[in-house]
Amino acid sequence: MKKPINRRSFLATAGVTATMALGRRAVAGANSRIRCGIIGVGRRGTHLLRLALSVPQVQITAVCDIQPVHLERGREMVAKAGQARPAGFGQRGPKDYLRMLESNDLDAVIIATPMQDHGVMAIDALQAGKAVLSEVAACMTLDECWGLVRAVEASGSFYMLAENVCYFRDCMAVMNMARQGLFGGITYAECGYVHDCRFLHFDPDGSLNWRGQLARDYVGNLYPTHAIGPVAQWTGINKSDRIVSLVSMTSRSFGAHNNASKKYGPESPQSRIAFSKGDTTTTMIQTANGAVIDLRYDTTSSRPHRTTVYHTLQGETASYRSLTGDVWIESKSEGYRWEPLTRHMAEFDDPLWKQSEDQAASSGHGGADFFVINEFFAALRDGRPSPIDVYDAVTWSSVIPLSAASIRQGNARIEVP
Amino acid sequence: MKKPINRRSFLATAGVTATMALGRRAVAGANSRIRCGIIGVGRRGTHLLRLALSVPQVQITAVCDIQPVHLERGREMVAKAGQARPAGFGQRGPKDYLRMLESNDLDAVIIATPMQDHGVMAIDALQAGKAVLSEVAACMTLDECWGLVRAVEASGSFYMLAENVCYFRDCMAVMNMARQGLFGGITYAECGYVHDCRFLHFDPDGSLNWRGQLARDYVGNLYPTHAIGPVAQWTGINKSDRIVSLVSMTSRSFGAHNNASKKYGPESPQSRIAFSKGDTTTTMIQTANGAVIDLRYDTTSSRPHRTTVYHTLQGETASYRSLTGDVWIESKSEGYRWEPLTRHMAEFDDPLWKQSEDQAASSGHGGADFFVINEFFAALRDGRPSPIDVYDAVTWSSVIPLSAASIRQGNARIEVP
Incomplete structure (x- = not known):
């Protein structure tokens, strides 16, 4: 895509601090925890949740899944790892993650839902001021591609694609x-x-x-x-x-x-x-x-x-x-x-x-x-x-x-x- | 290419003997020799010539190369293999192979010249009624593709591509x-x-x-x-x-x-x-x-x-x-x-x-x-x-x-x- 390069160059030449403009701000001080939620704790999300629970200074404060069994399993995993039992979302259906994003007790969100949902959920999370780690692919349509770029640039929020390869x-x-x-x-x-x-x-x-x-x-x-x-x-x-x-x-x-x-x-x-x-x-x-x-x-x-x-x-x-x-x-x-x-x-x-x-x-x-x-x-x-x-x-x-x-x-x- | 299939089907349904129409006629009886010439005895042609010399009932009657050293080396190879010293062509330049194709002492031709020449030489050989073994590729232009097909169909001559893989x-x-x-x-x-x-x-x-x-x-x-x-x-x-x-x-x-x-x-x-x-x-x-x-x-x-x-x-x-x-x-x-x-x-x-x-x-x-x-x-x-x-x-x-x-x-x- 042409635009990213141009934008990056523009930001640089315009003297704007790219770090700020691209959402590269620290969300937590050296001694404070990052409060993280996860949307989707099926096969893949559960795996990522397990890894997140092993990272020092990260607290899983919210879990969202529309399948009650998955949701409960995810919340239990967090509790068993010695953290406070996280808030649960998803019971109210596919859009219930929006309620989770309203939470003030949340700095970051991991998205591990079916691929068709990644783009919109990430845009919503970015717009809510949350940092996002999105499973692949980032999205499935060109509109979502542009939406993601706009959401990062407008919100200054942090976005990372979980491309493990x-x-x-x-x-x-x-x-x-x-x-x-x-x-x-x-x-x-x-x-x-x-x-x-x-x-x-x-x-x-x-x-x-x-x-x-x-x-x-x-x-x-x-x-x-x-x-x-x-x-x-x-x-x-x-x-x-x-x-x-x-x-x-x-x-x-x-x-x-x-x-x-x-x-x-x-x-x-x-x-x-x-x-x-x-x-x-x-x-x-x-x-x-x-x-x-x-x-x-x-x-x-x-x-x-x-x-x-x-x-x-x-x-x-x-x-x-x-x-x-x-x-x-x-x-x-x-x-x-x-x-x-x-x-x-x-x-x-x-x-x-x-x-x-x-x-x-x-x-x-x-x-x-x-x-x-x-x-x-x-x-x-x-x-x-x-x-x-x-x-x-x-x-x-x-x-x-x-x-x-x-x-x-x-x-x-x-x-x- | 569409045409081959159609033509093949046509020939079959029309009751034409495909064997004849596609030039599948035996050029020699069970006990007679196949008289073969070779155009191009550089790196690759020399190798093919050596192999041809080992085939029973094949006699190399003509060698063509525009480089005198190659030509002489090729003719010598044939003589050393115990066959009669073959006629030599190529001394008169790039089109001298046409003189070789006029020979009556020739049933088949191996073409191992630079790739750009394969197509035209094969067409000429087919039209002269010679069977052709052509090094790859067969040709380099669409006109030559059609020319080769027409030459085989019109002459009834035998054509094979030397695709060794x-x-x-x-x-x-x-x-x-x-x-x-x-x-x-x-x-x-x-x-x-x-x-x-x-x-x-x-x-x-x-x-x-x-x-x-x-x-x-x-x-x-x-x-x-x-x-x-x-x-x-x-x-x-x-x-x-x-x-x-x-x-x-x-x-x-x-x-x-x-x-x-x-x-x-x-x-x-x-x-x-x-x-x-x-x-x-x-x-x-x-x-x-x-x-x-x-x-x-x-x-x-x-x-x-x-x-x-x-x-x-x-x-x-x-x-x-x-x-x-x-x-x-x-x-x-x-x-x-x-x-x-x-x-x-x-x-x-x-x-x-x-x-x-x-x-x-x-x-x-x-x-x-x-x-x-x-x-x-x-x-x-x-x-x-x-x-x-x-x-x-x-x-x-x-x-x-x-x-x-x-x-x-x-x-x-x-x-x-």
Whole structure:
């Protein structure tokens, strides 16, 4: 997206304190607690809640979930962790989180609801003056993208996208290499989220849940951030480069139907659902500096699990591929040969990982969730800029509506606004 | 391309003997020799000549090369192999091959010249009534694509594309799986030719050769057939499916210039050449049955060599990836787990490989060149259809002009004619 860069430049040249304007204010003094609420304590929210409860100086003061069982489980978790039993919200339905946002006993909110709700909830929370950590994707429409940017800029509130893959150890090491310029100019990156998630389409009672609804009603890349997040950071998107256009193409849809039919029988109502999302969606992205990003998304193909995400980066003077864990760096490697990335970890391992390896290891997703939660609260406490700010969040998430637009317009090139 | 299928159907329904119409006539009786000429005996042609000399009942009666040293070396090779010293052509310049084609002492021609010349030379040879084995790509323009099809149909001559990757052992095994329907409907394939070939841009005297000229003057995917060939066969392109459109995107160009500058110095004439070809070109292809093919081409990035080509295939009920040599087949695999392809070779190894493993092993490109040469002459002798016929050849090669058109039109979707 063009605007973030322009705005950032504008703020800088206009002499406005970017820290203030972008909501980088500390919400708590060195000795005071950050009071945090969480919206959505299902599968993912519960995991994040557990991690948040382990962060010193963070108090969970509110829990919101429209499912009573989840809500009660979440509140109990907090109490069992030795904190005061938090206020509960959600009993009054899907909009009850707004009541929670009115609370004065709340500095920050973690949003871990179904993806369709992230954007609006984050906008509401920002407008209520709360700091936000939003699960991915940030939102699903272009209107929400702009809404999020406006909400951050108008409120001065803090926003971070909980993109955990950016905190993968290998991804951070490659980021450190790229930051030192070892790749030279970037020409190409390949990334993808390829993970058979059809087992998540239906709730135990056989009803189609929000993930299943996405597969039924949407086309396009519906889950781009794990793939494009690290690549965008390496490539300097929204810093030294920007995305200018994309083209997307999708395959026919077999997987979701086959899964429903196998699970519930060929005559079941589930088997008669018409799923519109193609099994694989490929998106090519062009950047202003002339790099091409090849982005794949596939959550419904029959295919055993292996890595979920993969990333490659090709620069003028270095090349990296996650699938084989290999790297070649002209200025570092011995000869013109691939080397295991591990060979360079002593030099490029991120300080975050060096310091907290043991704590992170047990936190899920290879330790990355630990850093997401901790960096959110640390940045908030210290008044640091958001590690993954609203501009990155909406740029990465805008692939959802823009890839759909490209497909609906017959694989047209879509200019990225 | 639409036309091949229609034409094939037409021929079938019209009751015309397809064998005749498509030039599938035996050129030699069981006991007579096939008299073969070769145009271009440089690096690649010499290799093919050596293989041809090992095929029983094939006599090399003519050699053509515009470089006297190459020509003499080629003729000597034939003589040293115990055959009569062949006629020599090429001394009179680039069009001297036409004189060779007038010869009555010639049934077949192998074309191994610079890529820019394949199309016209093959058309000339077909029109002269010679069977043709053409190195890849078949041609570089749409006019040549149509010209090749017309030449085969009008002359009834035999045409085969020397696409050796289609004869890779693993590729043939996957083909046998696909032929048995183990993949179900195909949704996605990924393939690429990624190989730093910059060392081939300049001749020893420092002059830019034809490969360098391609990098200087062209954009697009200039070498698609090794990547798309096997994938097109697996997907049933020109049989049960067809390509309907493509979109292509390219990166900026660093590699060719950096190579020239490093090799000849930053002030050298070579360093001042403006190379137009981007380091990486990505092409997305849509098929009529709704599959997406993601095709990468990169011969100028700084990147150590590994596999040159790679292929993946995703179907409704199976998945394959060459990079890791893994496959999963719903009806064959134990559980929902990747397995090494080798585990299924006993069942799917191609008979060609089973029979000729030892002979093939020493022939270059993993044995594939052996099969290309042998299948060409065997099909010719037996009056079998061309294993890789003109319709496949021009469909795969048409990616060259069509990807360039897409890029020049701002990543537009190009309908494949």
